[in-house]
Amino acid sequence: MSADMRTRLSHVELPNPILTAAGCGGSGRELSVFYDVSRLGALTTPSITLAPRAGRPTPRTAETPSGVLNAVGAQGPGVDAFLTSDLPWLLQQGARAVVSIAGGSVAEFVELAKRLTEQPGVSVLEVNLSWPSMEDRGRPFAADASASAEVITAVRAAARFDVPVFAKLAPDVPDVVAIARACVAAGAEGLSLINTVPGMAIDVDAARPALAAVTGGLSGPAVRPLAVRCVWQVHAALPGVPIVGMGGVMTGRDALELILAGACAVAVGTANFQDPFACPRILRELEEALTARGIERAAEAIGLAHRPSERQPR
Amino acid sequence: MSADMRTRLSHVELPNPILTAAGCGGSGRELSVFYDVSRLGALTTPSITLAPRAGRPTPRTAETPSGVLNAVGAQGPGVDAFLTSDLPWLLQQGARAVVSIAGGSVAEFVELAKRLTEQPGVSVLEVNLSWPSMEDRGRPFAADASASAEVITAVRAAARFDVPVFAKLAPDVPDVVAIARACVAAGAEGLSLINTVPGMAIDVDAARPALAAVTGGLSGPAVRPLAVRCVWQVHAALPGVPIVGMGGVMTGRDALELILAGACAVAVGTANFQDPFACPRILRELEEALTARGIERAAEAIGLAHRPSERQPR
Amino acid sequence: MTVVAPAIAERFRPGQFVAISVGGTGSPMLMRRGLPIHDVKPDYGGTVEFVFPADLPGAGWLAERRVRDSLDLVGPLGRPFPVPRDPVHCVLVGSGYGSAGLFMLADRLQQRGSRVDFVLGATSADRVFGALRARRMGQTATLATEDGSLGVRGRVTDVLPQVIEDARGDVVYACGPMAMLRTVAAVATEFAIPSQVAVREIVGCGTGVCMSCVLPVIGEDGITRMVRSCVEGPVFRGERLRFDDVGTIPFDALGAPGARGPVEGFRER
Amino acid sequence: MTVVAPAIAERFRPGQFVAISVGGTGSPMLMRRGLPIHDVKPDYGGTVEFVFPADLPGAGWLAERRVRDSLDLVGPLGRPFPVPRDPVHCVLVGSGYGSAGLFMLADRLQQRGSRVDFVLGATSADRVFGALRARRMGQTATLATEDGSLGVRGRVTDVLPQVIEDARGDVVYACGPMAMLRTVAAVATEFAIPSQVAVREIVGCGTGVCMSCVLPVIGEDGITRMVRSCVEGPVFRGERLRFDDVGTIPFDALGAPGARGPVEGFRER
Ligand SMILES: Cc1cc2nc3c(=O)[nH]c(=O)nc-3n(C[C@H](O)[C@H](O)[C@H](O)COP(=O)(O)OP(=O)(O)OC[C@H]3O[C@@H](n4cnc5c(N)ncnc54)[C@H](O)[C@@H]3O)c2cc1C
Ligand SMILES: Cc1cc2nc3c(=O)[nH]c(=O)nc-3n(C[C@H](O)[C@H](O)[C@H](O)COP(=O)(O)OP(=O)(O)OC[C@H]3O[C@@H](n4cnc5c(N)ncnc54)[C@H](O)[C@@H]3O)c2cc1C
Ligand SMILES: Cc1cc2nc3c(=O)[nH]c(=O)nc-3n(C[C@H](O)[C@H](O)[C@H](O)COP(=O)(O)O)c2cc1C
Ligand SMILES: Cc1cc2nc3c(=O)[nH]c(=O)nc-3n(C[C@H](O)[C@H](O)[C@H](O)COP(=O)(O)O)c2cc1C
Ligand code: FES
Ligand code: FES
Numbered sequence A, B: 001m002s003a004d005m006r007t008r009l010s011h012v013e014l015p016n017p018i019l020t021a022a023g024c025g026g027s028g029r030e031l032s033v034f035y036d037v038s039r040l041g042a043l044t045t046p047s048i049t050l051a052p053r054a055g056r057p058t059p060r061t062a063e064t065p066s067g068v069l070n071a072v073g074a075q076g077p078g079v080d081a082f083l084t085s086d087l088p089w090l091l092q093q094g095a096r097a098v099v100s101i102a103g104g105s106v107a108e109f110v111e112l113a114k115r116l117t118e119q120p121g122v123s124v125l126e127v128n129l130s131w132p133s134m135e136d137r138g139r140p141f142a143a144d145a146s147a148s149a150e151v152i153t154a155v156r157a158a159a160r161f162d163v164p165v166f167a168k169l170a171p172d173v174p175d176v177v178a179i180a181r182a183c184v185a186a187g188a189e190g191l192s193l194i195n196t197v198p199g200m201a202i203d204v205d206a207a208r209p210a211l212a213a214v215t216g217g218l219s220g221p222a223v224r225p226l227a228v229r230c231v232w233q234v235h236a237a238l239p240g241v242p243i244v245g246m247g248g249v250m251t252g253r254d255a256l257e258l259i260l261a262g263a264c265a266v267a268v269g270t271a272n273f274q275d276p277f278a279c280p281r282i283l284r285e286l287e288e289a290l291t292a293r294g295i296e297r298a299a300e301a302i303g304l305a306h307r308p309s310e311r312q313p314r
Numbered sequence C, D: 001m002t003v004v005a006p007a008i009a010e011r012f013r014p015g016q017f018v019a020i021s022v023g024g025t026g027s028p029m030l031m032r033r034g035l036p037i038h039d040v041k042p043d044y045g046g047t048v049e050f051v052f053p054a055d056l057p058g059a060g061w062l063a064e065r066r067v068r069d070s071l072d073l074v075g076p077l078g079r080p081f082p083v084p085r086d087p088v089h090c091v092l093v094g095s096g097y098g099s100a101g102l103f104m105l106a107d108r109l110q111q112r113g114s115r116v117d118f119v120l121g122a123t124s125a126d127r128v129f130g131a132l133r134a135r136r137m138g139q140t141a142t143l144a145t146e147d148g149s150l151g152v153r154g155r156v157t158d159v160l161p162q163v164i165e166d167a168r169g170d171v172v173y174a175c176g177p178m179a180m181l182r183t184v185a186a187v188a189t190e191f192a193i194p195s196q197v198a199v200r201e202i203v204g205c206g207t208g209v210c211m212s213c214v215l216p217v218i219g220e221d222g223i224t225r226m227v228r229s230c231v232e233g234p235v236f237r238g239e240r241l242r243f244d245d246v247g248t249i250p251f252d253a254l255g256a257p258g259a260r261g262p263v264e265g266f267r268e269r
Helices: A078-092 A106-117 A145-157 A177-187 A221-236 A254-263 A277-292 B078-092 B107-117 B145-158 B175-184 B222-239 B253-262 B278-290 C004-013 C057-065 C096-110 C131-137 C156-167 C178-190 D006-011 D059-064 D097-110 D130-135 D156-168 D178-190
Strands: A006-008 A012-014 A017-018 A059-064 A067-070 A097-101 A122-129 A166-169 A192-193 A195-198 A215-219 A244-245 A265-267 B007-009 B012-014 B019-020 B059-066 B066-070 B095-102 B120-126 B163-170 B190-192 B196-201 B215-221 B243-246 B264-266 C003-004 C017-020 C033-039 C045-050 C075-077 C089-095 C114-123 C141-147 C173-176 C195-199 C201-204 C214-218 C222-230 C235-237 D002-004 D017-020 D032-041 D047-050 D073-077 D091-097 D114-123 D140-145 D173-177 D195-199 D202-204 D215-219 D226-227 D235-237
Touching: A006 A122, A012 A122, A017 A277, A017 B253, A059 B222, A059 D202, A067 A195, A067 A221, A067 B215, A067 B222, A067 D091, A078 A106, A097 A106, A106 A122, A106 A145, A145 A166, A166 A177, A166 D140, A177 A192, A177 A221, A192 A221, A195 B222, A195 D006, A215 A221, A215 A265, A221 A244, A221 B196, A221 B215, A221 B222, A244 A254, A244 C089, A244 D032, A254 A265, A254 A277, A254 C173, B007 C141, B019 B278, B059 B215, B059 C201, B066 B196, B066 B222, B066 D006, B078 B095, B078 B107, B095 B107, B095 C089, B107 B120, B107 B145, B145 B175, B145 B253, B163 B175, B163 D173, B175 B190, B175 B222, B175 D017, B190 B222, B215 B222, B243 B253, B243 C033, B253 B264, B253 B278, B264 B278, C004 C033, C004 C045, C004 C075, C017 C045, C033 C075, C033 C096, C045 C096, C089 C096, C089 C156, C096 C114, C096 C131, C096 C173, C114 C131, C131 C141, C141 C156, C156 C173, C156 C178, C178 C195, C178 D017, D006 D032, D006 D047, D006 D073, D017 D047, D032 D073, D032 D097, D047 D156, D091 D097, D091 D178, D097 D114, D097 D130, D097 D173, D114 D130, D114 D156, D130 D140, D140 D156, D156 D173, D178 D195
Parallel strands: A017 A265, A097 A122, A122 A166, A166 A192, A192 A244, A244 A265, B019 B264, B095 B120, B120 B163, B163 B190, B190 B243, B243 B264, C089 C114, C089 C173, C114 C141, C173 C195, D091 D114, D091 D173, D114 D140, D173 D195
Antiparallel strands: A006 A012, A059 A067, A067 A215, A195 A215, B007 B012, B059 B066, B066 B215, B196 B215, C003 C045, C017 C033, C017 C075, C033 C045, C033 C201, C195 C235, C214 C222, D002 D047, D017 D032, D017 D073, D032 D047, D032 D202, D195 D235, D215 D226
8 A cells, every 4th residue: 555645836736746846847848868857746846047147166065064055056948958958858757847936036037928828748847036136236035025026926916827826935934824925925835944054164275265256045955944844833823725745755754744734745855966766765765754644645755744732742 | 482362352361271162161169170161261151041951851962073063942941040050150250251141032031131230240242143042933043143232232231241242143044244243333342153054954864853852053154154153254255253162172273273264262162172271272272383393472362364365376 | 881990889879870981092082982881890899880871972882991991980979869778668750771770779869768669661672771670779670661672561650659558658769761751750740759869861061060051940049040961960859840931031040031131142152 | 986776877978977965964064965977887776886085075074985885876867978889989087086987988899899098187196086996907008197197297188289189089988076187178168179077076966956066168169157067077079178267257158147147246146
């Protein structure tokens, strides 16, 4: 007996809850060398931008304890190449695509949402709100509830009605629930939590920043406690809103931790660097963990750790 | 030849830059079983509150990858017992005391600052701004520049003029520089960066939060990239303001990383749990690291990684 | 596991523990594990033997250590079992790997002329620690396993009253999981004899600085305080430890949230 | 270090690498290290031998592995050295542990009837890798150490021109640190012969998903792109790799920050 792993992101049903995280699963082709990407719940694309981007200079990544700092800077081919090459390839594989978008202004987000949903193929549009706003001196949209809501309102209006819009939030705000509420009020059908946390490392021998870009985003197991906390707080405040949880998931147990906190799907980022088979392995481990606990449907585990506790004598 | 390790927190000179972090070195008595606490640059006390506090229920701590979550809740004897017992003991050992204070309102902070600096003995007053404000529905002062500034203005006015006031800030804000500026404008002579980051873990077997208090503060090497980033950003913006850097320092190399980022002293927290000799060991390792690099005075290394880079061909 | 640690071996007194660090330099596991000392021996200048449960986080790493690897441990830590000056009848109760802490105590008690009776138990026979040794050392040794695979079927606390009666016990010493200590203390109280219980799971620093390991304990002055089991324990008098309130801050504890203290915010640090 | 890995051994072609994971399950080190494959052998169904530098983060852990421990490695990865169909004169240049990648290539070239001349170097004699083997295999083997402790005092690139001339080299193959590859490529250009250089330090995923390892490379179409050395390399044609611009995004690279792209914020994710 194996568990029923199906889950839903708003009205979109996925065969299982394990996704790649944006920018961590390549175009899908890289991982398809190792396994069939249609076995993923979905592949989340790197954040797509209007123009092609060369990204940031190297070194772009640095190892920190149980974490990785990155300042890749969303290197990518731009929306045109994505639509003519990457997306058709994914659909041809039978894979589902969560398409992440990033723009420096509301207008750019709108343009991206329109272009990407003109044709069918995009299962979910994930709005990367950690992107620096050109209109607010490089401050990320996700730092502010009203800036976030403005983007979401515009994207929701521009995207095809049947493509759910998920807002991807940053954890480094004093009140993530306030930002989440604002996004949902603005029309987001769901939330993706969390993006990387701004961090930095110094190469002590060179006495220089380890990254060419000086600061970068921290990911990996180091940030999992932040992810669990954000998912928990947002699920407690907005129990009906689907959450894609992510941050430091390396094993099926870690995925289960986010599901118990309230995530209905789990995205795997940095783990793909450590293990090219991470996603199918985590899916299998999650399935085993659920079965071992007598849980027959993954959906039953969502938010389970929130149930009121009977005080047990210890 | 060994390096000159002296450093200054505002006008207060310390024999070396290695401090214990608030709440991580006990009253000093616990560590004095292992070494003479006068060998520390200073001992930072747990945050002192007006009344005695029993703290939060257990489990209070949980291990996470390269991190520790804690919700101790500042268990402590209160200011009276501190003044009659802990502080005199520290002074008798020849140790220097950075006294951390925490209150739920501006009035509590003022009362604490007055009581603690009436008599000499306190080297530096560290204001724990991560404490929840009773006046703002439990929102921490450190989440907001004006709430932080209000506390600092009042504490600066209440404390003896010759006791420097350091504001201890939280890293989980979109713009730590803005909070730092507000505190310095309000009269803080220095800054302590960083406090723990709100996080959470779930015991996957019990399907329950691992901490009785549900959420807790994340510390340890997992958060060091956040500490380095905050120290770097604040030092870049306010180069003349002394910074006590902390967050995940386990070795002399880690201490040097924060010093290169701009800290003039480094506080050691979680490492004391892992190794009771952590502080003297880190001090020795730091001294060796400086000497190995031909740096004769610790002070020369402060902020060194900020020097403009001659682009090297790689 | 046996390690060469002369300084610990020399100073050790029964009931104390060692705090070990797992995973080596740069380990992602930052907290120490407090483990009962099973034995100290004069070999190689002084060795210390301790026992760890197979499900201890880091047990895999510990099991992989080989001869001559070095291990980072701090000890002996904590307050030992108080040992009566005069000969008395002592009942020693241990569950699972907690039994490990009792044999040095038995030795010390017997040196002082006390009578020692053992009650050891675990979930199943393979988890009973030191049954043979208990049989050799004790006046009697009663074994209990939950599945009945060794000795009586049941828990140590099921057989304890009979043992106290038969041995005419004057005092009970115990080491094991909290729920078992609670019942042991209750049984001792029924017999109107003192109990000395050693709590077992201490994860944190072991040295008193992290405040992880607090338990509500009634002081000499009748006031309940949240005390650290690593420095003020691991041994407590059974009737002083408020078992029912473990995992809470009793409302009448010193500094419990009340009218005077600051409110508890949703995220306090 | 030699590991049993039949699937890698079978598919391997010279120039490819393995991406190894260090620290075991739950390791705090999350990135893979790309290491040149030194040798594959049919023993035990197929073994793979690779070399790692002593200062590689995680080298301590690797060195502690013992016989029969398992190791997590992915490979063979990357594009191999192109090997000419017809016999030509090949000069193989290696520095430090980068030399390791050249011997299988030499073997393959010699099988096709090509002449192979080696130039190997390092900072000091103890860091020169495979000097004996090079002497055995190569038509000539020229050694250079910076401290003169073995062979000529100096760098491999100091002696390379003479070797190319003497051997009447048609093509240069090289593996070593970036600065050395840069000079090798420049020397080859001076001789108007092609160079194939394998970059060595690949830390990240090794599989093309993390985007850590990009270098500015001029494509067939003359356009510079930031390409991943783990999947589009590690072997590049020397004249295509813009060595002077490594560590930057050249202004004329596809998608370089310019009029059209979004501005770079102070912290972009
Ligand atoms: C420092 C430390 C940290 C740990 N952290 C974890 C962790 O994070 N997660 C995890 O899964 N495990 C953890 N463990 C392991 C766990 O606490 C025990 O070690 C594990 O339960 C096995 O111990 P045991 O074999 O002694 O059996 P135990 O479960 O301790 O029980 C032994 C016996 O005690 C008796 N007993 C139990 N309850 C009662 C009762 N109410 N009345 C009377 N008798 C009773 C029974 O005879 C029982 O069979 C940790 C252990 C240590 C030492
Ligand atoms: C995946 C990976 C990650 C690493 N990360 C780190 C890290 O984070 N920190 C760290 O300190 N080390 C790191 N290292 C180690 C470091 O990159 C090298 O391994 C180390 O320098 C030793 O290698 P080597 O012995 O081959 O000597 P190298 O320093 O590589 O040099 C070998 C020889 O190359 C030749 N050479 C060098 N420069 C030139 C030139 N300009 N012209 C001509 N010839 C030249 C010289 O003969 C020199 O002696 C890492 C290594 C790897 C593989
Ligand atoms: C190299 C790298 C590139 C990333 N690129 C993007 C991106 O383009 N868009 C985005 O929204 N998030 C991006 N992220 C963030 C991840 O999608 C994810 O939110 C984060 O890494 C936390 O998950 P993890 O710990 O499993 O990696 C990137 C992360 C990494 C490490
Ligand atoms: C158990 C524990 C208790 C703490 N108590 C306090 C406190 O009372 N006041 C305070 O300002 N910070 C407190 N901190 C935060 C530390 O002082 C420090 O800022 C943080 O732990 C980061 O440093 P580290 O990673 O070296 O531990 C505490 C941290 C821990 C782990
Ligand atoms: S274990 Fe740290 S105070 Fe007891
Ligand atoms: S190493 Fe990850 S993309 Fe090349």
